[in-house]
Structure formats: C-alpha cells, structure tokens
Amino acid sequence: MKSKVVILFIIMLSIFITACSEEPDSNTNEGTTELSAKVLTVDLASEPVSLDPHAANDGNSLYVMNALYDTLVQLDTDLTIQPGLAESFEQVEDTVWEAKIREGVTFHDGSELNADVVKANLDRVRDPEVASPLGFLFDMIEAVEVIDTYTVHITTEYPFAALPSHLAHPGGHIISLKSIEADYEAVENGEPPFASVNEAPVGTGYFKFDDREPGESIKLVKNEEYWGEQANVDSVTFKFVPEDMTRIAELETEEADIVYPVNANDISRLEDNDQTYVKQSDSASLSYVGFNTEVEPFNDVRVRQAINMAIDKENLIDGVTDGVALPAIGPLAPTVFGYSDEIDPLPYNPEEAKELLADAGYPDGFSTTILTYDRTTSDSAELIQAQLEEIGIDLSIESMEVGAYLEVTANGEMDMFVGSWGTVTLDADYGLYPMFHSTNAGAPGNRSFLANDAIDSLLEQARKTTDEEERLELYKEVQQLIIDEAPIVPLYHSVLLAGLRENVDGFYQFPSSFPFLRDVTIDN
Numbered sequence: 001m002k003s004k005v006v007i008l009f010i011i012m013l014s015i016f017i018t019a020c021s022e023e024p025d026s027n028t029n030e031g032t033t034e035l036s037a038k039v040l041t042v043d044l045a046s047e048p049v050s051l052d053p054h055a056a057n058d059g060n061s062l063y064v065m066n067a068l069y070d071t072l073v074q075l076d077t078d079l080t081i082q083p084g085l086a087e088s089f090e091q092v093e094d095t096v097w098e099a100k101i102r103e104g105v106t107f108h109d110g111s112e113l114n115a116d117v118v119k120a121n122l123d124r125v126r127d128p129e130v131a132s133p134l135g136f137l138f139d140m141i142e143a144v145e146v147i148d149t150y151t152v153h154i155t156t157e158y159p160f161a162a163l164p165s166h167l168a169h170p171g172g173h174i175i176s177l178k179s180i181e182a183d184y185e186a187v188e189n190g191e192p193p194f195a196s197v198n199e200a201p202v203g204t205g206y207f208k209f210d211d212r213e214p215g216e217s218i219k220l221v222k223n224e225e226y227w228g229e230q231a232n233v234d235s236v237t238f239k240f241v242p243e244d245m246t247r248i249a250e251l252e253t254e255e256a257d258i259v260y261p262v263n264a265n266d267i268s269r270l271e272d273n274d275q276t277y278v279k280q281s282d283s284a285s286l287s288y289v290g291f292n293t294e295v296e297p298f299n300d301v302r303v304r305q306a307i308n309m310a311i312d313k314e315n316l317i318d319g320v321t322d323g324v325a326l327p328a329i330g331p332l333a334p335t336v337f338g339y340s341d342e343i344d345p346l347p348y349n350p351e352e353a354k355e356l357l358a359d360a361g362y363p364d365g366f367s368t369t370i371l372t373y374d375r376t377t378s379d380s381a382e383l384i385q386a387q388l389e390e391i392g393i394d395l396s397i398e399s400m401e402v403g404a405y406l407e408v409t410a411n412g413e414m415d416m417f418v419g420s421w422g423t424v425t426l427d428a429d430y431g432l433y434p435m436f437h438s439t440n441a442g443a444p445g446n447r448s449f450l451a452n453d454a455i456d457s458l459l460e461q462a463r464k465t466t467d468e469e470e471r472l473e474l475y476k477e478v479q480q481l482i483i484d485e486a487p488i489v490p491l492y493h494s495v496l497l498a499g500l501r502e503n504v505d506g507f508y509q510f511p512s513s514f515p516f517l518r519d520v521t522i523d524n
Contacts, residue, residue: 037234037235038232038233038234038235038521038522038524039233039234039235039236039237039522040233040235040236040237040257040258040504040517040520040522041236041237041239041255041256041257041258042063042236042237042238042239042256042257042258042259042260042515042517043238043239043240043241043247043250043251043256043258043259043260044060044063044064044238044239044240044241044260045060045240045241045242045247045260045261045374045402046060046240046242046401046402046403047060047214047215047240047403048060048061048063048064048065048218049061049403049406050194050197050198051064051065051068051197051198051201051209051218052175052183052194052197052198052201053065053069053134053170053171053172053173053175053203054121054124054125054130054132054134054171054175054194054197055132055133055134055193055194055197055198056133057133057134057170057171057443057444057445058402058406059422059513060240060402062170062424062512062514063238063260063513063514063515064218064220064238065170065173065201065203066170066205066514066515066516066517067205067206067207067220067231067236067517067518068173068201068203068205068207068208068209068220069170069173069174069175069201069203069204069205070084070085070173070174070203070204070205071084071085071167071168071169071170071172071173071174072084072085072086072089072099072101072118072167072168072172072174073086073089073164073167073168074168075168075426075510077508077510077516079426079510079511081164081165081168083102084102084168085101085102085105085113085118085174085204086099086100086101086102087100087101087102088100089164089167092153094159094466095142095155095156095157095158095159095160096153096154096155096156097153097154097156097163098147098151098152098153098154099118099151099152099153099154100150100151101113101114101115101118101150101151101152102150102227103150104227105204105227106204106225106227107175107176107178107202107203107204108176108202108203108204108205108208108209108223109176109178109179109202111176111177111178113174113204114149114150115146115147115148115149115150115151115152116146116177117174117176117177118144118152118174119144119145119146119152120177120180121174121175121180122138122141122144122154123144124180125137125138125171125172126138126139126141129187129193130187130193130194131193132171132193133443133444134169134171134444135444136433136434136439136440136444136445137166137169137171137172137430138166138171138172140156140157140158140160140163140463141154141155141156141157142155142156142157143155158463158464159464159465159466160463160464161465161466161468161471162425162427162429162430162463165425165426165427165429165430166425166429166430168425169424169425169430170424170514173203174203174204175197175201175202175203176202176203178202179196179197179200179201179202180197182196182197182200183195183196183197204223204226204227205223205226206222206223206226206228206229206230206231206518207220207221207222207223207231207235207236207517208220208221208222208223210235215240216239216240217237217238217239217240218237218238219235219236219237219238220235220236220237220238221234221235222234222235229518230518231517231518231520232506232518232519232520232521233517233520233521233522236517239256241256241259242374242401243375244262244263244266244374244375245266247259247262247499248262248266248269248270248499251270251276251499251500251501252270252273252275252276254275254501256501257500257501257504257522258498258499258500258501258504258507258515258520259498259499259500260497260498260499260509260515261376261496261497261498262278262497262498262499263375263376263497264320264321264322264323264324264325264495264497265322266499267322267324267497270499274502275501275502276499276500276501276502277499277500277502278497278498278499278500279496279497279498279499279500279507279509280324280495280496280497281495281496281498281508281509281511282335282495282496282511283333283335283422283493283494283495283496283511283512283513284333284335284336284422284423284424284426284431284493284511284512285333285420285421285422285423285493285494285496285511285512285513286328286331286332286333286420286421286422286423286431286490286491286492286493287325287328287376287380287418287419287420287491287492287493287494288328288331288418288419288420288421288488288489288490288491289307289311289370289380289384289416289417289418289419289488289489289491290409290416290417290418290419290447290448290487290488291304291307291415291416291448291486291487291488292412292414292415292416292448292449293448293449293450293451293487294412294449295412295415297360297361297362297366297368298415298416300360301484301485301486302356302357302359302360303356303357303360303362304485304486304487305346305353305356305484305486306352306353306354306356306357306360306391307353307388307393307486307489308346308353308486308489309346309347309348309349309350309352309353309356310348310350310353310387310388310390310391310393311348311384311387311388311489311491312348312387313327313328313348313491313492314327315383315387316380316383316384316387316491316492317491317492319379319383320376320379320380320383321492321494321495324494324495324497325492325493325494325495326492326493326495327491327492328490328491328492328493329341329343329345329490330343330345330479330480330482330483330490331421331431331432331435331436331479331482331488331490332423332428332431332432332475332479333423333431333493333511334493335423335426335511336423336426336427336428336431337426337427337428338427338428338429338431338432338462338471338472338475339428340472340475340476340479342476343476343479343480343483344480344483345483345490346483346486350387350390350391353391354391354392357391357392357393362392363392364392365391365392365393365394366392366393366394367393367394367395367396368393368394368395368396368415368416369395369396369397369398369414369415369416370384370385370395370396370397370398370415370416370417370418371398371399371400371405371408371409371414371416371417371418372397372398372399372400372405372417372418373399373400373401373402373405373418374402377399377418377419378397378399378418380418380491381395381397381418382397384418385397395416405417406443409447410442410443410447411442412441412442412447412449417447419447419488420494421434421435421445422511422512422513423511423512424512424514426511426512428462428471428475429459429462429463432459432462432475432478432479432482433459433463434446435447435448435488436448436450436452436455436459436478436482436487437455437456437459437460438450438451438452438456439456448487448488450485450487452481452485454481455478455481455482455485458474458477458478458481459478461474462474462475462478496509496511496513498515503522503523503524504520504521504522504523505520505521505523506519506520506521507519507520
C-alpha cells in the first residue's frame with residue numbers, strides 16, 4: 001500500500017515539474033508574461049501633432065519620436081556630437097560633407113538603411129511640395145548625392161559650420177524609403193502630406209511603433225533588432241494627460257512611472273512622498289511673451305518695449321516657477337553656443353514704460369488679448385495681466401488646447417501669446433534663425449512675424465561664416481538688436497522638471513527637453 005502511495009506521489013511531482021518547465025521564460029521578451037514584462041508608462045501634457053519627423057516641431061511630438069527614430073549624427077549625454085546612422089561625418093570641402101552610412105541597419109519594417117534612403121529623407125524634408133515646417137533646418141543644402149551604396153555627399157550653398165548640429169535635430173530623423181514612397185503615393189491620391197507616415201511610423205530607433213488610441217495613448221515596443229545598445233524595458237506607453245494635478249496623481253498611484261512636465265509648485269509634494277521624486281535638468285529653452293508685430297498696436301516698437309519694461313521677471317519667476325528658473329536677459333540660454341552675457345536687456349521700469357506708451361499714442365493704455373495653452377503659461381499670463389494693468393493695459397487671457405494654440409499662432413490670428421522655444425541643437429543658429437528671420441514667419445518659429453532687414457542680414461552672415469569668434473561676435477550683435485526691436489519679452493530659462501517613481505532609474509533629459517529612454521530601468 002505504501003509503495004502505491006510513493007509511486008502516485010512521484011507521478012504527481014513529475015507532472016508538476018513538467019508543467020513548471022513549460023511556463024514562459026520571464027527573462028526573454030518573446031513569451032514574457034504581463035507580470036514580468038518591464039512596462040514603462042510616461043504621462044505627457046498632450047498628444048503629438050504628428051509622428052512624421054518632417055511634419056512636427058512641437059515638444060510632445062518630439063518626445064515620442066526621439067525613441068522611434070535615429071539621426072545621422074547625435075548628441076550624447078555629454079552633449080557632444082557622436083556618430084549615429086552615419087559611422088562618420090566629415091567636411092571634405094568648404095561646402096561638401098561626406099557621410100559614411102552604417103552598414104547592417106534595418107528599419108522596423110525590415111528594409112535596409114543605405115545611401116539612397118538618406119538622400120530620399122533629405123530631399124523630402126526640403127521638397128517645397130511637401131512643405132515641411134522643418135525645411136528651414138536644411139535650406140542651406142543645395143544637393144544630396146549618392147556616391148556609392150553607403151556614402152552620401154551633402155553640398156551646401158555656403159560653408160555652414162552648424163550642419164552636424166542641424167542633422168542631429170529630430171528634423172533629421174531618418175524614416176524608411178517605403179514610408180516615403182507610400183506618403184508620396186497618398187499625396188498623389190489626394191491625401192495631405194505626412195498623414196501616411198503619421199499613421200504607420202517606421203524608423204530604426206530602439207523602440208518601434210505598436211499601437212495608439214487617438215486622444216489617449218501611443219504604445220511603443222522594444223526593437224529587438226536595434227543596431228546599437230538596446231532599451232532596458234520591453235515597452236513604453238505615452239499617455240496624454242493635460243491636467244498637471246492628474247499627472248501628479250497618476251504618478252503617486254503608480255499609474256505612471258514618469259510624468260513630464262511637472263509644475264515647479266508641485267516639487268515639494270513629490271519630494272515629500274518617499275515613492276516619488278523630481279529630476280531637475282538644465283534646459284536650452286526660453287519662455288517668452290510674443291507679439292504679433294503685424295497688427296496694431298504691436299507694429300510700434302515703442303509699445304513692445306513698454307511691455308518689456310513693465311514686466312517684473314523676478315516676481316514672475318517666483319510666482320510661476322517657485323524661483324526655479326533663470327531670468328532671461330535675451331533669447332538664448334547659457335547652455336547654447338552663441339549666448340552672450342554682454343548684451344543690455346530692457347530694464348524693469350514701469351514709469352518709463354508709461355512714457356513710451358504715451359509717445360506711441362496710448363497715454364491711457366489699451367485693451368488686448370494674450371493666448372495660453374497650459375497651467376504654466378496661464379499662470380504667467382495672470383501675473384503679466386496684473387503687471388500690465390499698472391501701465392493702463394487691459395489684458396484678457398484666452399486659453400486653448402495646445403494644437404489649436406499652435407495653429408492660431410502659426411497663422412498670426414492673435415495679438416499676444418505666451419510661448420516657449422527650445423534650442424534643440426544647442427547652437428545659436430537654431431535659437432535665433434527660426435524665431436527671428438523673416439522667411440520663417442509662422443509655423444517654423446517666427447510667430448511674432450518679425451521682418452527686420454538688419455536682423456535677417458546678421459543671421460545670414462552668422463550662419464555662413466566658419467570662424468568661431470566671428471560667429472560669436474555676430475550673434476552678440478544680433479541678440480542686442482533683437483532686444484532693442486522687442487518682438488518678444490524674454491521671461492526665463494526653465495529648469496526641466498520630470499516626476500519619477502522611486503524605482504525608476506537611468507532617465508536623462510537633454511537641455512532641449514527631449515527624454516532619453518533607452519537606459520531607463522524599472523526595479524519591480
């Protein structure tokens with residue numbers, strides 16, 4: 001009887017061991033159980049405008065696309081240009097750059113990266129029929145020539161020292177040739193440009209597109225065939241959560257692992273919770289008030305200067321960022337090449353501001369409207385509203401969703417607006433040329449619609465010289481001229497604030513504000 005019991009026990013034990021051996025291996029991505037998968041959730045303030053890198057230049061689009069695509073050259077976390085999809089990139093003549101394309105790289109659709117693909121991308125972003133809002137990044141390129149299967153020559157109209165920095169911008173993200181061809185075909189069939197790529201984005205990045213719920217989220221999964229160092233998590237879901245406090249609550253309740261942005265007034269709340277913390281990083285961004293210089297009364301420089309002199313930046317920084325920001329003396333942050341601390345800002349002087357308004361024909365002030373798109377810009381507008389009231393300006397605040405805000409300000413359908421600009425390339429050309437050159441009026445960046453021949457000339461000279469000292473001198477001169485012309489009120493350079501769960505490590509944020517998620521780990 002005992003021997004039967006022993007035999008039965010052995011049979012049952014062998015069945016149990018066999019069953020256990022058939023469980024999915026929790027250390028492999030294929031067959032990873034939902035419980036053991038490393039799933040990252042990131043809350044953003046709004047949905048991307050597009051996932052086509054030639055279509056969108058707004059922050060939320062770039063935050064997602066940064067994980068989907070690669071560029072020919074790229075900034076590392078030491079902010080140094082390094083090889084990317086190009087193994088090497090060098091200037092072989094004054095106006096000719098040679099890119100040696102990395103061999104063996106495949107896109108998420110299985111197609112191969114080669115010189116023809118690179119040429120197709122650079123031709124597309126410069127194609128006037130496509131009308132990319134990022135075309136200005138590469139408008140100095142005259143020709144892209146395929147030399148052999150993995151070699152490309154890029155010829156510029158003039159020597160352009162900042163070309164590597166421009167190619168490292170997300171506008172230089174490389175998409176598959178199949179995607180480009182499909183989009184051109186869709187356009188021929190009456191579809192708008194960019195729609196095809198936005199629906200099915202295909203890059204070479206360490207994550208690849210998986211799914212989206214419009215208005216809710218976008219899911220990316222790990223690219224197991226990535227040519228470089230692979231991501232540490234199996235997937236990342238970007239959720240779109242417009243309300244600051246809702247993002248904070250989701251971080252606290254583990255519905256999100258990372259939230260961006262965090263309002264400075266919420267830092268203490270997250271730091272006081274032992275399950276969350278705030279990552280602070282230097283930025284290359286500028287928060288500013290913009291004027292539509294094409295409409296009255298903002299077509300008068302005296303009015304623009306008066307408003308500059310009526311805004312107390314220190315008071316605003318304390319009220320909006322809880323003191324966690326750097327007052328802006330001009331349009332460039334100290335992290336940007338070309339920044340100068342030798343320029344003279346317009347001083348805070350409400351009495352002189354009143355005199356300027358009177359000289360301009362507005363002794364009793366006037367009424368106008370300012371546009372905002374989130375809690376921070378609305379908080380800024382409320383403080384500015386109170387300050388401008390002191391010089392007789394009655395300021396109404398209108399807040400709208402960020403997509404509508406971008407469209408309205410791109411079309412010049414506003415008086416004033418609270419905006420921001422990130423100098424993604426960390427070079428003054430990108431910090432100034434898009435925002436203040438007359439050819440970039442509207443969506444490319446010049447939302448103040450400034451048209452000033454002297455500023456245009458200086459910006460053109462600065463981008464054409466290869467002498468570093470000469471560039472610095474030209475940028476100092478043009479920054480002073482921009483301050484004097486006052487198309488904007490430079491407010492502050494923000495500190496980037498991201499909220500994280502305490503078990504999240506390896507998160508890095510570039511001064512441009514783009515998150516770098518490849519090295520992120522989650523301790524379950």
